[in-house]
Amino acid sequence: MKSFKGSKILITGASSGIGAALACEFATRGASLYLAARNIARLEEVKSRCESLGAQAQVFSVDMASETSIEAFASEVTQLGLLFDVIVLNAGISQRALTFDTDIAVDRKVMETNFFGPVFLTKMLASQIRGSRPVKLAVTTSISGLFGFPLRSAYCASKHALFGFFESLETENPNVRVTFLIPGRINTPISKSALHGDGRSHDAMDQGQANGMDAAACAKVAVRAIARGRHRKLIGRGELIMVYIKKLCPWLFFKIAGRISAT
Numbered sequence: 337m338k339s340f341k342g343s344k345i346l347i348t349g350a351s352s353g354i355g356a357a358l359a360c361e362f363a364t365r366g367a368s369l370y371l372a373a374r375n376i377a378r379l380e381e382v383k384s385r386c387e388s389l390g391a392q393a394q395v396f397s398v399d400m401a402s403e404t405s406i407e408a409f410a411s412e413v414t415q416l417g418l419l420f421d422v423i424v425l426n427a428g429i430s431q432r433a434l435t436f437d438t439d440i441a442v443d444r445k446v447m448e449t450n451f452f453g454p455v456f457l458t459k460m461l462a463s464q465i466r467g468s469r470p471v472k473l474a475v476t477t478s479i480s481g482l483f484g485f486p487l488r489s490a491y492c493a494s495k496h497a498l499f500g501f502f503e504s505l506e507t508e509n510p511n512v513r514v515t516f517l518i519p520g521r522i523n524t525p526i527s528k529s530a531l532h533g534d535g536r537s538h539d540a541m542d543q544g545q546a547n548g549m550d551a552a553a554c555a556k557v558a559v560r561a562i563a564r565g566r567h568r569k570l571i572g573r574g575e576l577i578m579v580y581i582k583k584l585c586p587w588l589f590f591k592i593a594g595r596i597s598a599t
């Protein structure tokens with residue numbers, strides 16, 4: 337097991353699900369954690385869990401859908417003189433609505449949170465990412481970033497876009513290693529905060545989500561991939577078959593994708 341002793345790790349979306357599990361996994365490996373999200377009470381709970389595992393942790397408020405908030409967060413970490421060894425861009429929201437039933441405002445909200453937020457934060461931290469110091473960026477996309485899926489048009493678009501942006505960034509910056517974390521279905525509350533077409537929260541734990549891989553198991557696989565500097569890591573169980581079907585047998589993908597339960 338690779339140690340992260342002495343490493344400073346920033347995780348966005350650390351208040352819940354995969355981000356919280358990643359924080360605990362890095363904590364067991366000796367890292368110092370910098371935990372960011374909107375819900376400070378939940379971040380404090382994750383911080384306590386990290387501390388009980390022997391790690392140092394600090395919480396930060398950031399709304400990844402707001403440039404003003406990201407700017408304030410970036411200037412706070414810069415003033416504190418924090419230089420991160422690993423930046424995990426993990427915060428995200430999902431969608432549960434048909435394409436033509438989704439207001440453009442919801443398309444934009446999903447793109448702001450899942451795509452422009454990570455892009456803007458990366459630019460705001462450019463002074464510590466550019467140069468010769470080795471930096472690892474871990475970007476949580478999704479298998480929905482590798483194919484289209486019903487009720488997820490904005491979500492799929494945001495997750496596809498991350499690949500193009502961060503792969504390009506890596507080709508320009510030899511000191512940066514990007515690891516795309518590509519989860520299938522993980523047991524987290526993400527379906528609860530997923531947006532309907534009118535902007536309401538779905539507010540339900542979907543069966544597909546509840547039956548997903550355990551978040552702690554997902555985090556173990558993810559941290560190992562980051563440690564090894566893997567470019568891409570698929571994480572999940574049987575649902576990952578869809579990635580291979582899309583790649584190797586696209587006609588079959590289009591036959592079955594619309595028939596799989598999207599909830």
Ligand SMILES: NC(=O)c1ccc[n+]([C@@H]2O[C@H](COP(=O)([O-])OP(=O)(O)OC[C@H]3O[C@@H](n4cnc5c(N)ncnc54)[C@H](OP(=O)(O)O)[C@@H]3O)[C@@H](O)[C@H]2O)c1
Binds near residue numbers: 372426430527545
């Ligand atoms: N669970 C899955 O099956 C699955 C599959 C593929 C990919 N993913 C991806 O994994 C990542 C984590 O999701 P999860 O499953 O762990 O869901 P989750 O339990 O709902 O966690 C989402 C995290 O993102 C944060 N977040 C959401 N909107 C934010 C905003 N505007 N500003 C700052 N933070 C925000 C939330 O924190 P606050 O609410 O406190 O701000 C929370 O910490 C997401 O990018 C998701 O797309 C999940």
